[in-house]
Amino acid sequence: MQQGTNLPKVGSYNRSVVLETIQASDGISRVRIAAMTGLTAQTVSVIVRRLLEEGLVVEDGSAPSRGGKRPTILRVSAEAGYAVGVHFDPKALSCVLADLAGRPVARLHLPVRPGARPDGVVRQMARAARRILREAGVADGKVLGVGLACPGPLDEDGVMVSPPRLAHWDRVPIRALLREYTGFPVTVDNDATAAAIGERWAGIARSTPSFAYLYLGTGIGGGLFLDNQVYRGRSLNAAEFGHMTVDPQGPGCYCGNRGCVEAVC
Ligand SMILES: [Zn+2]
Numbered sequence: 001m002q003q004g005t006n007l008p009k010v011g012s013y014n015r016s017v018v019l020e021t022i023q024a025s026d027g028i029s030r031v032r033i034a035a036m037t038g039l040t041a042q043t044v045s046v047i048v049r050r051l052l053e054e055g056l057v058v059e060d061g062s063a064p065s066r067g068g069k070r071p072t073i074l075r076v077s078a079e080a081g082y083a084v085g086v087h088f089d090p091k092a093l094s095c096v097l098a099d100l101a102g103r104p105v106a107r108l109h110l111p112v113r114p115g116a117r118p119d120g121v122v123r124q125m126a127r128a129a130r131r132i133l134r135e136a137g138v139a140d141g142k143v144l145g146v147g148l149a150c151p152g153p154l155d156e157d158g159v160m161v162s163p164p165r166l167a168h169w170d171r172v173p174i175r176a177l178l179r180e181y182t183g184f185p186v187t188v189d190n191d192a193t194a195a196a197i198g199e200r201w202a203g204i205a206r207s208t209p210s211f212a213y214l215y216l217g218t219g220i221g222g223g224l225f226l227d228n229q230v231y232r233g234r235s236l237n238a239a240e241f242g243h244m245t246v247d248p249q250g251p252g253c254y255c256g257n258r259g260c261v262e263a264v265c
Pocket residue numbers: 242243253254255256257260262263
């Protein structure tokens with residue numbers, strides 16, 4: 001679990017550490033949060049009080065006592081907020097509405113017209129996000145934002161940089177466009193890293209500080225978590241191993257090399 005810091009002026013960081021600790025647990029007490037994050041009991045108590053007031057966290061029964069008062073169990077309030085996830089594959093859009101506990105509430109799959117221009121596809125993503133919210137009856141005020149997973153590589157501004165297999169998508173500012181068309185905050189990541197974050201947030205790696213995720217989709221890539229943090233490396237795309245040469249005499253690859261992992265697979 002991520003460690004908090006007891007230095008002043010790091011309130012919002014500690015707040016996210018506490019919220020993430022509660023989210024990753026199956027119900028947890030204040031004492032246990034303090035033990036796991038290294039924060040003082042008082043700091044945890046202040047942060048939790050605010051999270052309770054904001055409705056992001058709820059009290060849910062109490063844990064067995066180890067002598068003294070039974071500690072109250074805290075959980076994330078699943079209905080306190082929602083996020084729309086969009087996965088852009090060259091051939092299809094998948095859209096999902098998830099609650100704050102990371103559980104999918106609704107799903108939508110739409111084909112992408114072959115040869116469709118970037119602007120049209122991003123508008124299609126925005127319409128899909130609007131439709132899934134309308135069908136699920138979730139008001140805009142409850143939407144925390146949109147998470148977009150798309151083929152890499154991406155730069156730090158959410159701009160796609162010569163993605164293989166997507167001829168017209170070089171230098172497309174996909175994050176800024178989707179923010180403009182939906183009106184919601186947008187976070188974007190390459191599909192493999194997004195999948196790794198998903199496993200960390202609500203999947204099999206919830207309590208695993210370091211792991212590698214192998215992504216076998218239209219292309220082959222990977223996501224890395226090291227010591228509770230996404231690892232991107234200097235290239236921002238550190239785990240993209242699909243174009244490592246594994247067989248110098250192997251088949252030609254669309255990237256121009258021979259015997260890439262992706263071509264061999
Ligand atoms: Zn290649």
